[in-house]
Amino acid sequence: MARLAEAGIATARVNDLADVWQHEQLRARGRFVEVDTPGGPLELLAEPFAISEWSPGRRCIPALGEHDPAVVERTVGRGASSSST
Known part of the structure; x- marks a missing residue:
């Protein structure tokens, strides 16, 4: 990193995920949100x-496989209708 800095190339330390969750500036700026999950609340990193005037809105994170039937129905339905025309 010193050689890059000497050459005038911008550098920065890369955080691992554990460092991100401990990042003081992200905490101070409120960049974490809590969402509901079937297993209880979960803290996530907010949008970048x-x-x-806009909020993305947050809903409960779906359970594993919760939307599988709807996805399969849409996929099979599209495949069946497009192949029969």
Whole structure:
């Protein structure tokens, strides 16, 4: 990193995920959100941007396989209708 800095190339330390969750500036700026999951609340890193008049809205994270029947129905339904035309 010293050689890069001497050459005028911007450098920065890369965090691992454990470091991200301990990052003081991210905490101070409120960049973490809590979402509901079937197993209880879970803290996630928020979107990398903020728009004052817009909020993405947060819903419960689906359980593993919760949407499988709907996905299969849509996939099979599309495949069947497109192959029969």
